[in-house]
Amino acid sequence: MQKVQSVEEFENLLEQEGRFFFFKHSLTCPISxxxxxxxxxxxxxxxxxxxxxxxxxxRALSNYIAERFGIRHESPQAFLFEKGEPIWNASHNRITKEALMKL
Incomplete structure (x- = not known):
């Protein structure tokens, strides 16, 4: 699991990775x-x-992802990207190992 901090890093992932998982994490929220x-x-x-x-x-990257893909920002929030597009996302208590394993 690798930390991403900039829009440029994220855009490189979209271009270079065919399929990848991504997670938005709040450092202060117990649910997150x-x-x-x-x-x-x-x-x-x-x-x-x-x-x-x-x-x-x-925060700039978090907001960018929400705006670029038209998916309301939530935290925590998990995504599965394929070919540069989010094909699945979930937030809060819907993010479980079991749910992710079904993807």
Whole structure:
């Protein structure tokens, strides 16, 4: 799991990765902490690329993702991107290892 902090880094992912998971994490929210743990457990067991951002450290990127794809910002929020587009997203308690494993 790799941290992404800039719009430029994220745009490179969209261009270079065919399929990847992405997570928006709040450093101060306990619900986000639980979802982050679920995401981290899931990504440690897969061979696909996975990334995340900390909203407090990369607010511009978090807002950019919401605006670019027309998906309301929530935190925590998980995405699956394929060919540069989000094909799945979930937030809060819907982010579980079990839900992610179905993708």
């Amino acid at each position: 902490g639980n979802a982050y743990n679920q995401y981290q457990t899931f990504t440690s067991g897969i061979d696909e690329p996975s990334y995340y951002l900390a909203v407090q450290e990369a």
